[in-house]
Amino acid sequence: MADLIQKKLQGELEKYQQLQKDLSKSMAARQKLEAQLTENNIVKEELGLLDATNTVYKLIGPVLVKQDMDEAKATVSKRLDYIAGEIRRYELQMQESEKKAEQQREVLARLQQEYQRAQGKGVAKA
Numbered sequence: 001m002a003d004l005i006q007k008k009l010q011g012e013l014e015k016y017q018q019l020q021k022d023l024s025k026s027m028a029a030r031q032k033l034e035a036q037l038t039e040n041n042i043v044k045e046e047l048g049l050l051d052a053t054n055t056v057y058k059l060i061g062p063v064l065v066k067q068d069m070d071e072a073k074a075t076v077s078k079r080l081d082y083i084a085g086e087i088r089r090y091e092l093q094m095q096e097s098e099k100k101a102e103q104q105r106e107v108l109a110r111l112q113q114e115y116q117r118a119q120g121k122g123v124a125k126a
Helices: 002-049 069-125
Strands: 056-060 063-067
Touching (some): 056 069
């Protein structure tokens, strides 16, 4: 009986470890998005300091191409909206992963108790 519980415990532990890996990946992706959000906010501020007489260039591959000021501002705003949406999506995903991890911890704790009881009964019989 203890061997059966131990195998089940091992399987549940592997599920828990996978949940932790998924959570770490989501956290790393969110941190990347936060850095991009900061960069784009700085660009938006810089574009706000310019007037219509200034020239704006966009880097396309190795070439700088002249870009319309309004187009540049619109592009940055759209990018900020997209990044904010992605951050919200990752936050929801992380909350869901944390809930699943908590449930998995409870399952593991219950199985560990069962395993310890089964080992105790095995020792008592011997």
